[in-house]
Amino acid sequence: MASTSSFDIVSDFDRQEMVNTVDQALREIKSRYDLKDTKSTLELQENAILVNTDSEFALEAIHTILRTKAAKRNLSQKIFDYGKVESASGSRLRQEITLKQGISQDLAKKISKLVRDEFKKVQASIQGDVVRVSSKSKDDLQNVMQRLKQEDFPLALQFTNYR
Structure with missing residues (x-):
C-alpha cells in the first residue's frame, strides 16, 4: 500500500x-x-x-x-x-x-477549494492558520505547489513539512 x-x-x-x-x-x-x-x-x-x-x-x-x-x-x-x-x-x-502572518479562515477556505476543484486525488484540510495538503502521489503535490505559486494571493505563501 x-x-x-x-x-x-x-x-x-x-x-x-x-x-x-x-x-x-x-x-x-x-x-x-x-x-x-x-x-x-x-x-x-x-x-x-x-x-x-x-x-x-x-x-x-x-x-x-x-x-x-x-x-x-x-x-x-x-x-x-x-x-x-x-x-x-x-x-x-x-x-x-x-x-502579516498566518492564513485567515477565508483565504484558507479559498485555497482549500482551489486544490479540491483542480486536483481530484489531493486532499486539503484547514488546521488553524495552516492548510495541509496530502496525496498518495508526490507529483500531484508538486503540481499543487506550482499551481498555488501562479495564483496571486494577498499573502506570501510558503510550503513546509514536505514529506
Missing part, C-alpha cells in the same frame, strides 16, 4: 531577517543626506513596525528603503500592511506597518 505524502501551506516570515532589515534601514536613514535631519525612527514591535518622521516625503523614502532592504533579505513585500498615516506631536507623522 502506498503511503501518503503531505505538505503545509503557511504564511510566515523569518523574524531575525526582519530585525536585520529594520536595523539596516535605520542605519541608512541615519546616514542619508536627505533624511539625516528628520529625526526619523523605526521601531520593530511584536507584529508591527512603527515609523515616526517629519514629512510625507521622508515617509515615502523610508517605505522605499524598508521595501528594498526586505527584498534583499528574501522577505516578501506582501507581509507589509501599511496603516493610516497619523499626525503626532510636534507636527510629525506616525504610521504603523503591520506585519
Whole structure:
C-alpha cells in the first residue's frame, strides 16, 4: 500500500531577517543626506513596525528603503500592511506597518477549494492558520505547489513539512 505524502501551506516570515532589515534601514536613514535631519525612527514591535518622521516625503523614502532592504533579505513585500498615516506631536507623522502572518479562515477556505476543484486525488484540510495538503502521489503535490505559486494571493505563501 502506498503511503501518503503531505505538505503545509503557511504564511510566515523569518523574524531575525526582519530585525536585520529594520536595523539596516535605520542605519541608512541615519546616514542619508536627505533624511539625516528628520529625526526619523523605526521601531520593530511584536507584529508591527512603527515609523515616526517629519514629512510625507521622508515617509515615502523610508517605505522605499524598508521595501528594498526586505527584498534583499528574501522577505516578501506582501507581509507589509501599511496603516493610516497619523499626525503626532510636534507636527510629525506616525504610521504603523503591520506585519502579516498566518492564513485567515477565508483565504484558507479559498485555497482549500482551489486544490479540491483542480486536483481530484489531493486532499486539503484547514488546521488553524495552516492548510495541509496530502496525496498518495508526490507529483500531484508538486503540481499543487506550482499551481498555488501562479495564483496571486494577498499573502506570501510558503510550503513546509514536505514529506
